[in-house]
Amino acid sequence: MLVYLFRRLVNVVFMLLVVAAVTFGIFFMVPKLTGTDPAMLYVGKIADKVAVEGIRHKMGLDKSIIEQFWLFLKGVFVGRDYNAGTDMTHCAAPCLGYSFKTEREVWPLLLNRVGVDFSLAAGACVLWLVFGTATGVVSALRRGTALDRLTMSVALAGVSLPIYFTGLVALAVFGHQLGWFPINYTDLTDDPLAWFEGLVLPWVTLAFLYAATYARLSRATLLDVLGEDYIRTARAKGLKEPVVIGKHAMRSTLTPILTIFGMDLGGLLGGAVLTEKTFNLRGLGYEAVTSIQSSDLPVIMGVTLFAAFFIVMANLVVDLLYAVVDPRVRLT
């Protein structure tokens, strides 16, 4: 178990390194292709030559790409000093550098934004996991009935709808027309009730779309599992149907559900770009899009790493949970 955990953690670090290297490589190459100078982005257009050279030296942009990447990695783990002669700035670990645009540190900036995504994901994931799986299970147990056909039609519609359409419709109808929910986001620390009310629409719309996938998946998996020999054995030895379904069938049904749950949750925490734009939320996704539009390389780099971190970690947690949920899985 411990060996497995250690191996997986090494794997996580390796994956993050690859993501960082690729992102760094591409965004280091891009300014060269398009002919923009990163140092110019820091100081703005009106700066004189000396100031540009100064900032280039201070930010280490005059070094080779390998050296810059090494300094970046060092910054993440032990912090980093930017100095140009007398002018020195210390950036404590984990240091992701400074934004080109605002010249503020990237790390606190991202920490500020991630709260929105945690709020969004927290409510939505509970809703979609519970309702999606429950719907799929009921559908599978009542296979072929009108209820099954109805829920599966709704689920198929759900997987065919994009959030930026359903979200807008929900906003137009429940936010504006009926006025049931506020259309603005409030921080949890400012006003918990307003926070909750403001998130109901994003939660429900997002959860509906995800639940559709989960309902389809859990229905298909449970139907597969019910055809297995061990289910027949369980029935043959006289177990009651609720025990057969609840204790025997559900365990292996949950495995694939957990897999995509890890991916979905990780993806959402690392910035729900589309949901954020639709509901005008200012999270990591918003930060990412803004930084991309202004070629703010350090912020792009930071958001990409942040997002990759969540995806990889969520997958790790899910793999560990397998062993708990599915008796057939042994971690070695």
Next chain:
Amino acid sequence: MTTPTETSGPASGAQPDGASTPEPPKKIEGRSPGRIAWSRLKRDKVALAGGAVVVLLILAAVFAPVLTALFGHPVDEPHPDQINPDLGLPKGAFGGISGDFLLGVDPTFGRDVFSRIVYGAQISLLVAFLAAALSVCIGVVMGIMAGYFGGWVDSVISRTMDVLLAFPQLLFSIALVSVMPNKLLGLGDTGVRVAVLVTVIGFFGWPYIGRIVRGQAMSLREREFVDAARSLGAGRAHILFRELLPNLTAPILVYATLIIPTNILNEAALSFLGAGVRPPTPSWGQMLSDAVGIYQADPMYMVVPGLAIFITVLAFNLFGDGLRDALDPKGN
């Protein structure tokens, strides 16, 4: 590959449904898996309806110039007379829908929404199909190699797929699209954007197909016909592409059909975030993005492109689901 023939009826001597006039006994013939799948698909009305809509959409996209000439107006032609100059919104009710403008006009310019939807279908389908083709090509080659060779080949390919799946794809795609130059390799603005969209969407899509093909190739590798081919002295390339590949057509076909709707949603998402084809070339996601600010005043402009995406994706999903069921050897 052959499958057991259905030899009830005449062979057992009894008329199955007690028909009084004895029909000439049906000739017993082996049916290939392809024909079984086709006869199943023919009975699946919902899947056929989906397929019909898909064909219609493709025809509409191909004959977009004809359609707009018959039922609409030139795609970029502004109609200021249809716009309320104070608000910048369509004069008529429901987004300016009339006999002349079947789906209304867009805000600010007063361009024909019908024409823009039809031309938008061109971009959407073109990107979705080409990206699917790219994903399938890379995914099949990589998956089949990983599954057949195993060992370090499998490790390298599998780790690559893991890293790709851990990438924040959407963020990365926006970033890449936004830094591409306007002209490249003799392609115009729209051409470059389409090429980049296809590359980005197709490239991030291959691990999904790769994983499935890998799993299938791993189990096929152990089968007798592969041993037979090997003992007859067949080369690696022959075994991979002449022996294994034909047995993989069914899952590849199904996932290719199901990846197209995902690609349509991805293209629309990128356009929604401003990373699709550049205006004035129309695309559905971009229309929805324009609709974000004005959905209260002009809800039709949000509903029409939203429904276009929904109907297209739903049709592909219905057809893909039907195809999967028809090709499933366990089905009946």
